Amino acid sequence: MRIDVISLFPEFVAQCAAFGVVGRAGERGLLSLHGWNPRDYAEGNYRRVDDRPFGGGPGMVMLIEPLRASLRAARDADPAPAKVIYLSPQGAPLTQAKVRELAGRERLILLCGRYEGVDERLIQAEVDEEISIGDYVLSGGELAAAVVVDAVARLREGVLNDAESAVQDSFEDGLLDCPHYTRPVEHELGPVPGVLMSGNHAQIARWRRMQALGRTWQRRPDLLDEATLSKADRKLLAE
Numbered sequence: 001m002r003i004d005v006i007s008l009f010p011e012f013v014a015q016c017a018a019f020g021v022v023g024r025a026g027e028r029g030l031l032s033l034h035g036w037n038p039r040d041y042a043e044g045n046y047r048r049v050d051d052r053p054f055g056g057g058p059g060m061v062m063l064i065e066p067l068r069a070s071l072r073a074a075r076d077a078d079p080a081p082a083k084v085i086y087l088s089p090q091g092a093p094l095t096q097a098k099v100r101e102l103a104g105r106e107r108l109i110l111l112c113g114r115y116e117g118v119d120e121r122l123i124q125a126e127v128d129e130e131i132s133i134g135d136y137v138l139s140g141g142e143l144a145a146a147v148v149v150d151a152v153a154r155l156r157e158g159v160l161n162d163a164e165s166a167v168q169d170s171f172e173d174g175l176l177d178c179p180h181y182t183r184p185v186e187h188e189l190g191p192v193p194g195v196l197m198s199g200n201h202a203q204i205a206r207w208r209r210m211q212a213l214g215r216t217w218q219r220r221p222d223l224l225d226e227a228t229l230s231k232a233d234r235k236l237l238a239e
């Protein structure tokens, strides 16, 4: 998979993607990340990438042309069609379902804003989708882009080892994940739940499902409205 990042600080996103499983994806050739800096495409001695907003008010707005030229360069670098995503607090909230959809694509171009954001005309003309990583405002889109890169890359085939398989993670089946334990069995902070030591796989699966359902009900009851629950799940919830 190829992801191009258009940003005034492309190295920042590259650094975020240099560690752990995502870093390994890069090393294995499963992810190639490319940065494009609009300043390299800006004109004049000062290589301006922003200007004052029409209508007045505080802050600056990112200019159309350096961004458009960066987008063009990113598109021209690879003939495969790319989806252009603008990271924006006004976008659709990022969900695991959206991450999975994006992970099914071969190319993404992530556009990171700074200042007050990007000239609206560029968004209208060039952006396929706006994505937000939450209802708060960051000073730039780079952290949001790094979140997308990380969440998407770990779902690409071959990136996670079996032991780290994503299928049991929170949100994958609409629920939160169950709690996890490792050695030692006995510790001053408490014992490991006995069922996990029983070797009875059916009992363990039932316990985990019950924990996932209970946690979701306690912490994120909104998810239960959307999750597809089996008859057995409903029985467990009623217990």
Ligand code: SAM
Residues within 6 Å of the ligand: 086, 087, 088, 089, 090, 111, 112, 113, 114, 115, 116, 117, 118, 131, 132, 133, 134, 135, 136, 137, 138, 139, 140, 141, 142, 144
């Ligand atoms: N004036 C904009 C607004 O209120 O919608 C906020 C601009 S913000 C200071 C600068 C840039 O940070 C945005 O252009 C966007 O790329 C990024 N950004 C900020 N918050 C974000 C969020 N929650 N999700 C994704 N990107 C965000």
